[in-house]
Structures are given as structure tokens and as C-alpha cells.
Amino acid sequence: xxxxxxxxxxxxxVHFVVVxxxxxxxxxxxxxxxxxxxxxLGLLLPLxxxxxxxxxxxxxxxxxWLESHVDSNxxxxxxxxxxxxxxxxxxxxxxxxxxxxxxxxxxxxxTATAKRRSALPVRVAVAVLSLAVAAGAVVDVYRIxxxxxxxxxxxxxxxxxxxxxxxx
Numbered sequence: 053x054x055x056x057x058x059x060x061x062x063x064x065x066v067h068f069v070v071v072x073x074x075x076x077x078x079x080x081x082x083x084x085x086x087x088x089x090x091x092x093l094g095l096l097l098p099l100x101x102x103x104x105x106x107x108x109x110x111x112x113x114x115x116x117w118l119e120s121h122v123d124s125n126x127x128x129x130x131x132x133x134x135x136x137x138x139x140x141x142x143x144x145x146x147x148x149x150x151x152x153x154x155x156x157x158x159x160x161x162x163t164a165t166a167k168r169r170s171a172l173p174v175r176v177a178v179a180v181l182s183l184a185v186a187a188g189a190v191v192d193v194y195r196i197x198x199x200x201x202x203x204x205x206x207x208x209x210x211x212x213x214x215x216x217x218x219x220x
Contacts, residue, residue, distance in 0.1 A: 053110070054117045062114035066200070069111050069138070072104040073193045076145050077186035083152045084182035087175070090156030101142075101149035108142040111135075127203035134196045141189035148182045 053061045083090035083097050090097065112135055119132055155171070155178070 053114055060114065060118045060121070062111060062118045065107065065111040065114050066197075068107040069104070070193060070197060072100070072107055073138070073142060073145070074190050076101045076104040076149065077189050080145055080149050080152065080182050081179075081186045083156065084148070084175075084179040087156055090152050093153075094157075095153065098146070098150045098153045101146040105142045105146045108139050112139070125203075127199065127206055131196065131199040131203045134192070134199050138189070138192050138196060141185065141192050144185040145189055148178065148185055151178060152182065 053065075055061060056064055079093065079097055079100060083093055115132065115135055119128060122128060155175070
């Protein structure tokens with residue numbers, strides 16, 4: 053996918069990544085720390101993580117097309133390099149979301165009380181890992197977005213208003 057209604061697809065798809073990845077990260081941490089939230093969200097958590105995961109390579113591919121159609125400079129190259137690093141974070145979010153969903157699903161079974169106590173160290177480890185991966189993913193999305201904004205807007209606007217006609 054390269055163009056949508058004459059616009060580069062990357063500038064449209066990037067909004068999915070900017071919304072879905074942090075939303076998935078937040079949902080993952082909440083569900084990993086609070087098992088009742090995981091049970092309430094159910095299959096929605098891994099489906100949200102899957103949507104995030106799928107949106108990343110689609111956006112990256114559209115970005116690579118756009119990169120070949122703009123003037124190359126250090127800012128564009130930096131943005132491209134950073135963008136290539138998001139897929140492992142999105143994959144981590146998906147794997148952990150599936151694990152949290154799976155363990156939350158099992159903990160609602162009638163014989164789950166004894167299992168929950170013995171699984172506490174695993175739950176704590178998953179919660180800590182979820183927090184780390186979620187933080188890494190959100191920070192990476194921020195860094196990529198910041199570099200993309202700099203690449204797109206550096207020297208592309210005036211700090212003073214143009215001579216636009218009055219709106220009277």
C-alpha cells in the first residue's frame with residue numbers, strides 16, 4: 053500500500069500505531085497486575101495486541117515507500133532506523149497479552165484457588181515483564197514519532213503567521 057486518496061499511506065497508518073501500541077501497553081499492564089481486569093477483557097486483550105502487531109509492519113512498509121519518494125537527509129534516515137525497531141516491542145506485547153489472557157482464562161476455573169497461589173511467582177514475573185515491555189514499546193513509539201515529526205516539519209513552517217487574509 054503506497055497511496056490512499058493521493059496521500060502517502062504512511063501518514064495515515066501511523067495513527068493506528070500511535071494509538072494502538074500505547075493502548076495495548078496500558079491494557080497489558082492493567083491486566084497483568086489486576087487478574088480480574090484480564091478476565092473482564094477476555095479475548096479483547098490479545099486481539100488488541102494482534103491489531104497493534106499487524107499495524108507496525110504495514111506502517112513500516114508504507115514508510116519505506118515514502119522514504120524512497122522524499123529527499124533523504126539525516127532526520128529521515130534516523131526516523132527510518134528507529135521505525136525498524138518497533139516490531140520486536142509489538143511482538144513482545146502480543147506474546148505477553150496472549151500469556152496474560154491464557155492464564156487469566158485458566159484462573160477462572162473452579163479448581164483455580166490452589167493453582168493461583170502456586171502461580172503467584174509466575175504472575176509477578178509476567179507483571180514485571182509486561183511493565184518493562186509496555187514501557188519500552190511506549191518510549192519507542194514516542195521516539196519514532198518525535199523523529200518523524202522532526203523529519204517532516206524541520207524548516208517546514210514559519211514561527212510567525214503568514215500574510216493570510218483577515219477572517220473578518
